Amino acid sequence: MLAADYRGPHRVRASSKPEPVIRHPRDAIVRVTRSCVCGSDLHLYHGLVPDTRIGMTFGHEFCGIVEEVGAEVTNLKPGDHVLVPFNIACGQCHFCKQGLFGNCHESNPQATAVGGIFGYSHTAGGYDGGQAEYVRVPYADVGPTLIPDWMDPDDAVMLTDVVPTGYQAAEMGGIQMGDTVVVFGAGPVGIMAARCAWLFGAGRVIVIDHLDYRLDFARRYAPAEVYNFQAIDDMAVFIKKQTDGLGADVCIDAVGGDASGSGVRTVLGKKMKLEAGSAIALHWAINSVKKGGVVSIVGVYGPTGNMIPIGNVLNKGITIRANQASVKRLLPRLIEHVREGRIDPKALITHRIPLEEISDAYHMFSAKLDDCIKPVLYPNGGR
């Protein structure tokens, strides 16, 4: 089969690989029809995530058709069209029972801090991902969800990560009616977080980024007030001027370790790897939120450490909430939002690309070429 093949930082190609097989009675094999390239895939692509091995197939946002199921999978059958949450979750461990499907304790031997994730390095379990014609799906009786007949597959594939992660970012903000919410990052997740902030009753939604085409998109899609940080001298002062001098009620870090905006942090975190990426967005979030406010983190950082103003977290009494999205928990509500027209996931897709052109897809997304916001790969011709 054809599959993504990681060859080192900034290098990926489509290669011929053996088809996956059932390795566990709760496995399924899914023929992939759509697979997104995620902003967090770029952390892998840029070499920021430890234990990213040569030859791995990336891809944790995909949907497709069930090809084969293991002996203990009774809720799916070959031919079912499914969307597959990016979390690999057993559904019965201490954490899954609490709805923490992103924190499963039975899916990742290499690290206790994170549950298994498709195609996301050995630090997330060493699973080959969905940027391929076929993929092995462990615990197929838990994660995969039937795509409703009325749903466009382009909407379905966005429900595997982007939409739930953006939604959970807003949810973790504990937004109350009328709150001012600042979202750092106008990538797909940041845009979706801004959209979802309204659903929780935000009174103002502000999005910060440095790419005008993305800010324009966020302004129209969310909708949101948008500002380019390159035109702002001091972020904390700017947000306080916007919020009566107090700061925002909720700040969302939807960027993670690949953030631009600080030359020093770029050198220390992204070039020299002395930090787990550049944490400038988180720094801004902590210093821009009001006392007693909430900082919600969905941007991905490496596992080592970052310089952040933790003293201000204490002195301001900030609550920090963060997690990988618990996709399975959120799906029923999100499917309802899509059906009711409150969220239009596929509108985020700007580029539809055959799997064969994966090298160009990654570079285009990474270098922000051609006003790229969300590229989706189509293995098997999208069928």
Next chain:
Amino acid sequence: MAQKSRQMIDPAEVNGWGVDADPRNDPTYPMRNRAGDTKGGMDWDRPPLQRADIEVLRSMEYNRRPAVFGTSSAPSGISGMVRRAAFGYSESDWRHWLMLLGADRINMVEGIVEDLSRGHVPNLPAEMGMGAEWRHNRDGLVRKLAIGAGVVVVAAALWGRKDHHRSHARRPLRRLR
């Protein structure tokens, strides 16, 4: 007073505004459903265990291997040796992660060697997506190539001058002999 933004949006005009508002959303609910909290620790009914027919490294913070795991790219070669050593440290220890990052870089070189040993010369520009760069940022690509070529030419010229100076500096020594 807050600065009046010209971009101000009326929430009432936003489709779905407030439909998920929840005044009970405190810092732990609804991320964590405490009703499902198993007080007894790791005593849940375990899934069947996946058979390990490849080498799977395990975090030392686990007291048992999780039931399932990925089978992509087993550790091998020099990078594999470094990875095995890295798993001698916990996830809390920076050496664990720094060794894994080091192994990743070694693995990159191993990947090229592996390609060549199979008679495959990797097309580095293509793998780096230069096709997209050519289509969407041709001027930028040409500028980068020109700068790169300039740097090479300047470096070569400096190197040549250095060699020239060295050869001049050696002559008197020869005469002294």
